[in-house]
Amino acid sequence: MPAAAAFRDSLLRHLTYSLGKAPENADITDWRIALSLAVRDRMVDPWFASARATQEGGHKRVYYLSMEFLIGRLLEDAVVNLGLLDVAADTMHELGLSLSDVLADEPDAALGNGGLGRLAACFLESLSTIGCPAVGYGIRYEHGLFKQSFRDGRQIESPEDWLQQDHAWEFERSGVSFDVGFGGDVVERGGHCVWRPDETVIAAAYDTPVVGWRGNWANTLRLWSAKPTTIFDLARFNRGEYAAAAEPETLARTITRVLYPDDSTDEGKRLRLKQEFFFTAASLRDILRRFGSEFDDLKQLPKKAAIQLNDTHPAIAGPELVRLLHDERGMSLDCAIKTAQATLNYTNHTLLPEALERWSEGLMRELLPRHMALIERIDDAHHQAYPSRTVSLVENGDVKMGELAFVMANRVNGVSALHTDLMKQTVFKDLHALHPERIVNETNGVTPRRWVLSANPRLSTLLAGRIGLGWVDDLQQLERIEPMVDDKAFRDQYAAAKRANKAGLSDWLRDTQDVSVDPDAMFDVQIKRIHEYKRQHLNILEAIALWQAIHDQPNADWTPRVKIFGGKAAPGYVFAKEIIYLINSVAKVLNSDPVTSKFLKVIYPPNYNVSLAEQLIPATDLSEQISTAGKEASGTGNMKFALNGALTVGTLDGANVEIRDLVGPENFFLFGMTAQEVVERRMIEDHAAQAIGADTRLARALDAIRSGAFSGGDRDTFASIVDNLSGPDYFLVCSDFTDYWRAQRDVDAAFRDRDAWMRMAMLNTARSGWLSSDRTIRGYMADIWKADAVHT
Ligand code: F58
Numbered sequence: 001m002p003a004a005a006a007f008r009d010s011l012l013r014h015l016t017y018s019l020g021k022a023p024e025n026a027d028i029t030d031w032r033i034a035l036s037l038a039v040r041d042r043m044v045d046p047w048f049a050s051a052r053a054t055q056e057g058g059h060k061r062v063y064y065l066s067m068e069f070l071i072g073r074l075l076e077d078a079v080v081n082l083g084l085l086d087v088a089a090d091t092m093h094e095l096g097l098s099l100s101d102v103l104a105d106e107p108d109a110a111l112g113n114g115g116l117g118r119l120a121a122c123f124l125e126s127l128s129t130i131g132c133p134a135v136g137y138g139i140r141y142e143h144g145l146f147k148q149s150f151r152d153g154r155q156i157e158s159p160e161d162w163l164q165q166d167h168a169w170e171f172e173r174s175g176v177s178f179d180v181g182f183g184g185d186v187v188e189r190g191g192h193c194v195w196r197p198d199e200t201v202i203a204a205a206y207d208t209p210v211v212g213w214r215g216n217w218a219n220t221l222r223l224w225s226a227k228p229t230t231i232f233d234l235a236r237f238n239r240g241e242y243a244a245a246a247e248p249e250t251l252a253r254t255i256t257r258v259l260y261p262d263d264s265t266d267e268g269k270r271l272r273l274k275q276e277f278f279f280t281a282a283s284l285r286d287i288l289r290r291f292g293s294e295f296d297d298l299k300q301l302p303k304k305a306a307i308q309l310n311d312t313h314p315a316i317a318g319p320e321l322v323r324l325l326h327d328e329r330g331m332s333l334d335c336a337i338k339t340a341q342a343t344l345n346y347t348n349h350t351l352l353p354e355a356l357e358r359w360s361e362g363l364m365r366e367l368l369p370r371h372m373a374l375i376e377r378i379d380d381a382h383h384q385a386y387p388s389r390t391v392s393l394v395e396n397g398d399v400k401m402g403e404l405a406f407v408m409a410n411r412v413n414g415v416s417a418l419h420t421d422l423m424k425q426t427v428f429k430d431l432h433a434l435h436p437e438r439i440v441n442e443t444n445g446v447t448p449r450r451w452v453l454s455a456n457p458r459l460s461t462l463l464a465g466r467i468g469l470g471w472v473d474d475l476q477q478l479e480r481i482e483p484m485v486d487d488k489a490f491r492d493q494y495a496a497a498k499r500a501n502k503a504g505l506s507d508w509l510r511d512t513q514d515v516s517v518d519p520d521a522m523f524d525v526q527i528k529r530i531h532e533y534k535r536q537h538l539n540i541l542e543a544i545a546l547w548q549a550i551h552d553q554p555n556a557d558w559t560p561r562v563k564i565f566g567g568k569a570a571p572g573y574v575f576a577k578e579i580i581y582l583i584n585s586v587a588k589v590l591n592s593d594p595v596t597s598k599f600l601k602v603i604y605p606p607n608y609n610v611s612l613a614e615q616l617i618p619a620t621d622l623s624e625q626i627s628t629a630g631k632e633a634s635g636t637g638n639m640k641f642a643l644n645g646a647l648t649v650g651t652l653d654g655a656n657v658e659i660r661d662l663v664g665p666e667n668f669f670l671f672g673m674t675a676q677e678v679v680e681r682r683m684i685e686d687h688a689a690q691a692i693g694a695d696t697r698l699a700r701a702l703d704a705i706r707s708g709a710f711s712g713g714d715r716d717t718f719a720s721i722v723d724n725l726s727g728p729d730y731f732l733v734c735s736d737f738t739d740y741w742r743a744q745r746d747v748d749a750a751f752r753d754r755d756a757w758m759r760m761a762m763l764n765t766a767r768s769g770w771l772s773s774d775r776t777i778r779g780y781m782a783d784i785w786k787a788d789a790v791h792t
Pocket of ligand 1: 113114115116117119260349350415444632633634635636654
């Protein structure tokens with residue numbers, strides 16, 4: 001049977017026999033699930049072949065432990081990587097459907113908050129593309145990141161429900177499960193410590209194959225779901241106590257119910273720590289089981305397994321691995337600690353003190369008594385080996401998880417050059433002095449399959465016409481288009497692709513957000529979590545100042561701009577929610593202003609997610625990367641924009657520094673203080689007042705907010721923001737405002753010369769090949785994991 005006919009046959013068989021649907025009764029979701037199953041079938045053989053090759057060759061495996069995998073939609077990724085795009089499109093067309101509609105029907109799997117979770121998803125895909133044997137371990141949250149909507153401009157959260165529909169990608173592994181305990185006590189038996197938990201839940205495995213580019217290799221994403229050890233209490237049920245009878249089940253399932261439960265209460269904290277231990281413990285047991293099925297000598301574990309801890313969320317892996325090796329398998333404590341240290345590695349993603357995890361010793365001792373005792377033993381051993389008064393794992397009654405992860409790791413890495421340097425100088429200064437070899441840098445990257453090939457088909461087609469498809473898994477090949485930037489015809493084609501992407505986004509904004517924008521205006525985009533250090537309020541302040549300037553001179557030659565925001569605020573982060581409210585309130589006034597709205601609009605589509613990012617990024621002219629220098633560990637959105645030909649207005653923060661070096665300072669709009677200047681500026685007590693006093697535009701913009709211009713005349717509505725900015729202004733919005741305004745006017749001027757702008761945009765694409773997550777993963781393989789690619 002020809003390939004297309006075989007595919008169509010497989011799709012129809014799944015619709016009929018897996019879903020039990022007749023074609024005439026099938027809706028788009030039925031078709032989408034049937035298509036997913038037909039595609040999934042094509043992954044299974046490479047998946048098995050990859051596992052076999054790894055096992056038969058006795059190869060080292062990488063285990064990526066992450067609380068979050070922000071994978072988004074999976075069908076397009078799979079179709080593209082398996083080379084099925086044309087076949088799938090033709091098949092759907094024959095059936096009277098459009099493939100793009102079917103792809104858009106898939107809910108986003110939002111099993112992550114932001115950059116950290118999305119990085120894990122890009123890494124999985126790159127590991128498979130490269131052919132590095134790997135398993136991603138995480139949690140199968142029943143409800144991913146909350147859905148965001150706006151009511152009168154304010155953020156409203158509602159539960160996300162991705163598992164409401166059948167999830168076509170996973171295989172439930174009823175044969176793979178582990179008991180995970182909490183609480184209880186520790187007793188000594190025959191010279192060994194035995195932990196006797198008083199609560200036990202089952203960790204049940206669900207596997208999703210992750211196939212790489214060209215479908216040669218597939219790794220596994222194994223997510224754990226919590227189940228009760230007893231289904232329900234039959235005696236209580238029979239007494240009519242129905243709710244009480246279901247209690248064990250409810251309690252167990254609570255562990256994997258939601259991503260990032262609010263941890264502002266003690267109960268919330270307990271649940272979060274339980275989630276962390278739950279998935280870490282199950283993953284380690286699984287890793288040791290697999291190792292034990294292939295090899296005998298546990299001391300060889302570091303040769304056959306590299307475990308990467310994605311931030312400190314799985315940092316309990318240190319003591320748990322020691323417990324498994326020492327208490328349960330009889331290795332000496334010293335050897336168990338050394339073996340664990342040689343196997344584990346830790347990635348840090350933040351320097352913000354409030355984001356560094358600490359768990360109270362009391363809670364630790366209550367939930368994980370044996371682990372708390374082992375943490376003290378590890379601390380003692382470290383003190384003995386490296387006498388130092390400055391480093392200890394427990395401080396003021398808290399276990400410092402960053403320090404624990406560091407001490408138990410072979411390598412510790414930052415995620416951009418600047419971030420890694422700052423790690424050495426600040427949070428891990430003392431540990432770095434004791435272990436100068438341990439900290440390494442692995443600058444983040446993004447997968448070009450999703451973020452260029454799929455998200456930007458127009459650009460991809462253009463590139464393919466000029467340099468073929470080699471760039472898809474060798475992104476440095478984008479350099480080959482650099483000589484073509486002087487070819488006017490090519491520049492026009494590049495500009496036409498961008499223009500078409502912008503027209504598509506304009507249509508979408510008209511249809512879904514009820515706002516009309518001119519696709520020839522500059523599309524200026526800031527999409528990321530809402531956080532003070534990311535300074536969305538600096539961006540909206542500039543919009544207010546611009547609005548005022550246009551009013552002053554309505555007939556001047558303004559460069560039309562559409563400012564687009566996207567992002568969620570953590571439900572308990574009050575200030576971030578005020579920023580959202582301010583942006584929406586400013587948007588309302590500006591967009592209905594008859595004088596200025598033809599030059600300036602502000603749009604904030606709700607519920608920013610991976611799929612919306614895929615739509616916005618290819619249509620962007622200007623990428624806003626404006627965090628206070630020293631605060632953004634890396635950023636990865638900044639990389640997606642540069643690859644897709646958006647110019648950056650940004651500070652010297654995170655990977656912006658490397659992006660600017662790559663694309664050239666003349667193709668990047670730099671502004672603001674350096675990390676060092678930020679530290680010095682904070683020493684000036686009235687830095688904000690000074691900045692406001694020196695810039696009438698800034699003073700006027702703040703006055704407009706204060707006087708109620710965006711709150712129907714009410715002066716209190718945004719008092720918290722204005723008071724903060726004119727008072728402590730920890731993130732130095734005011735001190736950076738003047739230079740930001742200057743940079744934005746440079747942007748305006750540059751955008752007026754479209755041809756010159758397009759040249760700069762093309763150079764951003766041509767010179768950003770290094771930002772591929774394939775390069776990042778190769779770095780981890782060489783510097784941290786000492787793992788090789790395997791070829792099937
Ligand atoms: C992000 N961290 C960094 N944390 O902010 C960003 O600079 C970096 O590019 C990215 O990691 C990847 O390295 C981040 O996304 C979280 O989402 C936390 C997860 C746990 C709860 C609090 C937020």
